[in-house]
Amino acid sequence: MERAAWCFVAPALIVIAVFFLLPALAAFVISLTDFDLYALASLKNLRFIGLRNYIDLLHTPLFWKALGNTLYFVVVGVPVSIATSLAAAVLLHSKVARFKSFFRTALFAPVVTSLVAVVVIWRYLFHARYGYINYVLGGLGMPKVDWLGDPHWSMFAIIVFSVWKNFGYNMIIFIAGLQSISEDLYAAAKLDGAGHWARFRYITLPMLGPTIVMVSILTMVGYFQVFAEPYVMTEGGPMQSTVSVLYFMYEQGFKWWNIGSASAIAFMLFLLMFSITLLQLKFTRLGDEQ
Template identity: 65%
Template sequence: MALFTPVVTNLIAVAVIWKYLFQERYGFVNYALSWFGIHPIDWLGNPHMSMPTIILFALWKNFGYSMIIVLAGLQAIPDELYEAARLDGASAWRQVRHITLPMLGPTLMTVGLLTMVGYFQLFAEPYVMTQGGPLQSTLSVLYLLYEQGFNWWNLGFASAIAFVLFVFTMIATWVLMRFGRRKGWV
């Protein structure tokens, strides 16, 4: 339950909380680091630290969803395969390598595909936490589309960004599906 809680919470509310947690002067993260003698870090104001901080937030937010899918994949593996492997004298490592990972292949490919498509559409996190800054270091494709279309009214350019994002997503999906077919997962 604790792993799935970030998935069901409101993205905007949690992003605002994380923004305050990573605040340079009064944030809890810098307060905790000060216990170890580490000077405050401007997590969201430093161009080199802002995108890793947002990526960490997005990973934390979506981790539970991926784990539920992987758990379903693990539960779908028949116990008889492990029993037969134990009778044949297979070690735990060999069971993981020859049973668990091959049987989880389609599940891991599904998680990879959903994660990839989801991260191509990263918008709310940089919008709420940094507004694309500092120095546009957290500017995602969807945030650029939003800025061009709704802030600058360059609707043609925004449409072109959306089309290129669609084509890029389709190509990446095709490559992943081709890899899955080669492995026999699709």
């Protein structure tokens, strides 16, 4: 019986080993070398340098700048994305909501829409002179903002765009979680005099706890890997204010052909995400025990 089970899972394990474990192992080995354009021309130029790539990164100001930009993107973007998707899910799950299928489809559509296509629209919305957002701000008597040209606002603009682009995916997950909550709990709470906020706080949020944890981890991991948005919208500018860790890795690997350094960046980002995920799970378990 055990042999039969291993036979069934063997194809999947082989695929994982060939397309994930082996490339990851090869990338780690490359991160310990000075693999660059000269090594591509001839492997005789390849040298084993140990942890020098990692040490050099710690002394590279642009790496810390990219890490700070990425952390800002995660710290601000993840809570906003989760709160927005949860609010949309609660509204669409409520009994008073009409045309639920239409709105679910409309709000999920940005997730499957081509990034480049929507970036063209959002770059026009963020335009300093002719953008609709500044047009609305002007109508309210507020000064116009150079959203993509001002280092103080560029990353915030990318966060707004990313939340709009991706929150529909989490919304669908939250809707599935809300549908699994028994209506009897709400009916009993309503009979006891609990209002909308009390029912949401003491029934919806606790029952959605595992779903919120899963969505938080998935969203955090996705936001740590931000690349396409700054690459397409700002190309890392202005003044490197939107350079993310992955964007920095891309430049090291495909612009300067420092493959060893790029591999080291990838593993440092992995260690950071893995550590934060473990901390998040630990605090979640401590909260459940209390």
